[in-house]
Amino acid sequence: MDMLFSPWRSNYIDSFKDKKEDVKCVFCEAMNESNTRNGSLVVKKNKHTYTMLNLFPYNSGHLMIIPYRHISDFTELTPDERGELMSETDIMIKALTEVMKPQGFNMGMNIGKAAGAGIDAHLHLHIVPRWLGDTNFMPALGEVKIISQDLLDLKNKLVEALKKI
Numbered sequence: 001m002d003m004l005f006s007p008w009r010s011n012y013i014d015s016f017k018d019k020k021e022d023v024k025c026v027f028c029e030a031m032n033e034s035n036t037r038n039g040s041l042v043v044k045k046n047k048h049t050y051t052m053l054n055l056f057p058y059n060s061g062h063l064m065i066i067p068y069r070h071i072s073d074f075t076e077l078t079p080d081e082r083g084e085l086m087s088e089t090d091i092m093i094k095a096l097t098e099v100m101k102p103q104g105f106n107m108g109m110n111i112g113k114a115a116g117a118g119i120d121a122h123l124h125l126h127i128v129p130r131w132l133g134d135t136n137f138m139p140a141l142g143e144v145k146i147i148s149q150d151l152l153d154l155k156n157k158l159v160e161a162l163k164k165i
Contacts, residue, residue: 025070027066051066053158058106063158064124065089095158095165096129098164104131106128108126
């Protein structure tokens with residue numbers, strides 16, 4: 001079995017360990033940003049969810065679809081929230097395909113710290129574009145992940161692609 005290691009991920013998760021409970025949720029902060037253009041990684045806002053680029057991406061184009069409600073339990077989603085989460089996943093896969101031409105996708109949720117959630121208090125669905133050979137020696141040996149695309153540039157391309165969908 002081939003194994004991929006992401007040692008930088010544990011550093012990211014560990015950065016939350018000593019934070020107090022009164023620390024603001026980064027997802028709640030992001031959804032309240034009034035400007036979805038300059039500096040914000042929010043790509044699109046909907047009625048029940050919004051989509052943003054991941055500041056610590058596993059791969060170029062790594063998006064997250066996030067319900068507005070600050071919940072951590074998938075079973076607490078309303079039918080409308082679940083429906084929009086799935087329909088938005090379809091739309092974002094189409095936008096990513098248009099802009100980045102990936103050969104595949106990983107998508108899913110890490111629910112709870114034990115499941116690997118870096119931010120476990122606010123549910124979010126990851127969409128990660130993939131290409132054959134998109135992993136290399138840098139993460140395993142150098143503890144460095146190379147993301148070759150500027151996040152804000154990618155965000156603007158996705159916003160433009162969404163206008164066509």
